[in-house]
Amino acid sequence: MIGCTCAVCRSADPRDQRLRASVLITEDGVQYCIDAGPDFRQQMLRAGVIRLDAILFTHAHKDHVAGLDDVRAFNYFSGKPMPLYATKSVQRAIRREFSYAFDPRNTYPGLPRITFRTIDNAPFSIGKLTILPVRVKHAGMPVLGFRIGDLTYITDANHIPPRELKKISGSRILIINALRKEPHVSHFSLEEAISIARQVRAERTYLTHISHQMGLHAEVESELPSDIRLAFDMLSIELPE
Ligand SMILES: [Zn+2]
Ligand SMILES: [Zn+2]
Ligand SMILES: [Zn+2]
Structure with missing residues (x-):
């Protein structure tokens, strides 16, 4: 973050240096x-x-x-x-x-x-892949997440209505926003994102849209269950078959 001198913003770990x-x-x-x-x-x-x-x-x-x-x-x-x-x-x-x-x-x-x-909220295709939009809420603002096969990507959410949660249930890979440990008005906190991962029953979850307020990548990740990871820039994931 511009102007910030916190441990994350000064960290030499490339996983602490994030673009949008x-x-x-x-x-x-x-x-x-x-x-x-x-x-x-x-x-x-x-x-x-x-x-x-x-x-x-x-x-x-x-x-x-x-x-x-x-x-x-x-x-x-x-x-x-x-x-x-x-x-x-x-x-x-x-x-x-x-x-x-x-x-x-x-x-x-x-x-x-x-x-x-x-x-809108109906499936569409790009190439051979069908993409299922997922309508989530970002402090009342509608935001689309996307389920692509067994991978779901959701950013900028702090609420997923039950019907939409059903659509992403069983996704093997979940990428979901978690801003920081403390609650926030428009983003899931770490605990809330983990709770969504548990409801979806994802095999692996990657947290994204992380703020510097989350803390150092290495420290936060060491406290997380092994199936919940912090995403980082240039992370590459294979789409499940
Ligand atoms: Zn900072
Ligand atoms: Zn955003
Ligand atoms: Zn936003």
Whole structure:
């Protein structure tokens, strides 16, 4: 965190040095990511991504959309607009925040080019994979999580309604947000995230969207059950068969 001198922010452990929450999914030659926050450009460069087929959005908070302008590089090489999978309300926010990209009078050739694919709470497909949206709550704000086969990704939630919890039940891998140990108004705490993992009966759970207030990666992880791990930047996970 800018300006912070706590043990986590000064830590030399690379697992304590985090960019914004995002995930890149590669399956059978199709590659897409979930969210494009302020670190999107750096994350794409760091992961050596040379082709991106789509971006899925969970919600329109700045830490999940602010990097969208940098899809220009993918537009440049593919010659195509970037498909964005988002709810109508996220689309409205993106149109507002990146209004210059939607202004028909703006003919500057370096504009990001995007095309929307509307999603709601119904399953949709990218490539061969079917993706099941999961509607969770972020201090009252609707946020989409995604179940992709036996992997579920949920960020920025502090509540999962029972019907949605049923949809993710039995996911073998659960990636879920846990901000810190203390409760928070819009994010699961460590204890709450573990309770969701137990209800889902996930084989392995990775915690994401972690704040520096969580404490040092090595110390926190040593206190956790072996099936609950803290995610870290550049962590790579095999999708269960
Ligand atoms: Zn700090
Ligand atoms: Zn958020
Ligand atoms: Zn967030």
